[in-house]
Amino acid sequence: MPELPDVEIFRRTLDRHGQGRPVRRTTVAARDLLVDVSPQSLGRLLKNRSLVETRRHGKYLFAGREGGDGWLVLHFGMSGSLEMMERGDAPPETACLVIAFDEGGFAYLSSRRLGMIGWTADPAAFASAHHLGPDALAIGRADFVAALRGHRGAVKCWLMDQERLAGIGNVYSDEILFQAGLHPKHAGSSLDDAQAETIFEAMRRVLEEAVAAEADPARLPDGYLLPQRLEGGRCPRCGQALDTLRACGRNAWYCPHCQAPDEVSG
DNA sequence: AGGTATGTTAATTG
DNA sequence: GCAATTAACATACC
Structure with a gap:
C-alpha cells in the first residue's frame, strides 16, 4: 500500500485529527523499527506536546511538535499504515507505535514490520541525509x-x-x-x-x-x-x-x- | 514447502 | 561511474 498517495492520505488524516491534542502516552511495541531514538526518549520528546504540522517527502511522513523544534518521522515499509483511534479503541494487534491523546490517538500499524520510526530536527535535512530525490509532486x-x-x-x-x-x-x-x-x-x-x-x-x-x-x-x-x-x-x-x-x-x-x-x- | 508481496539498503555483477 | 540484480530484513498468504 504505502506509496506517495497512501502516505499523503495518512498525512491528511493525521493533520485533520491530531491538531492541538497534547500527547499523553507513547507506546512502542516494535522496538526494532526505532532508528536513532529509544522508546524512552521518544516518549519524552512527545510528552504533553501537540503535533501541529505535518509534512511528506516521498514515502516519508513527518509530524512536527509545537515549537517546530522536532519531528516524528514515519516510513511505512511494505505493509504499514496509520490509523486514528477513538476513545476506548484498543490498538490493533499489528500496532508498532501508539500515540495517545487525552481521548483517542493514533497508531502506526505494520504486519511485516519493514518500516522505520525516527525523530529529526528538520525534515529537509532528514530527506537530504537519506539521499531522497525531489518529491514526485514537487518536481517541475x-x-x-x-x-x-x-x-x-x-x-x-x-x-x-x-x-x-x-x-x-x-x-x-x-x-x-x-x-x-x-x-x-x-x-x-x-x-x-x-x-x-x-x-x-x-x-x-x-x-x-x-x-x-x-x-x-x-x-x-x-x-x-x-x-x-x-x-x-x-x-x-x-x-x-x-x-x-x-x-x-x-x-x-x-x-x-x-x-x-x-x-x-x- | 516454497514462492510472492505496495519497502530500503548493501554488496555484487556487467 | 552507472545500472541492474541479488540477498537480507520480518511477516502473511497462497
Whole structure:
C-alpha cells in the first residue's frame, strides 16, 4: 500500500485529527523499527506536546511538535499504515507505535514490520541525509524531463529510484507507464521530449487522482490498470491479457498491446 | 514447502 | 561511474 498517495492520505488524516491534542502516552511495541531514538526518549520528546504540522517527502511522513523544534518521522515499509483511534479503541494487534491523546490517538500499524520510526530536527535535512530525490509532486516538468532523458536504463527503474524521484513504488510506476502507453523497459535516454513529457503528465494525473480516490483502488477512475493488476487481469483499454516482466528486482504488470516496446529503438 | 508481496539498503555483477 | 540484480530484513498468504 504505502506509496506517495497512501502516505499523503495518512498525512491528511493525521493533520485533520491530531491538531492541538497534547500527547499523553507513547507506546512502542516494535522496538526494532526505532532508528536513532529509544522508546524512552521518544516518549519524552512527545510528552504533553501537540503535533501541529505535518509534512511528506516521498514515502516519508513527518509530524512536527509545537515549537517546530522536532519531528516524528514515519516510513511505512511494505505493509504499514496509520490509523486514528477513538476513545476506548484498543490498538490493533499489528500496532508498532501508539500515540495517545487525552481521548483517542493514533497508531502506526505494520504486519511485516519493514518500516522505520525516527525523530529529526528538520525534515529537509532528514530527506537530504537519506539521499531522497525531489518529491514526485514537487518536481517541475523541465527538471523531470532532463533527468529522465539522462537515464540510460529502464524508465520504470528510474521512476522507482527514491534517490532520483521520491514517492513512486512498484504499483504506481506500473500505473503511470500504462497511462503513458510506454513499455516499462523503455530506456529513458531513448525517449524524446514529448514522450518524457507524457510520462510527467501521466505521473501527476495518476498521483493526484489516486490521492483524490483516497488511495483506494476501487475508487480510481475507469481505465486504470491497478484494479486489474493481478493474475488473470485484462487491459482496461483493449481487453488483452496483462503480462508481467522483471525489472529492477520487481514484478512489473503491463499491457503487451498498449505498451508495446518501441520497435525502432528496440 | 516454497514462492510472492505496495519497502530500503548493501554488496555484487556487467 | 552507472545500472541492474541479488540477498537480507520480518511477516502473511497462497
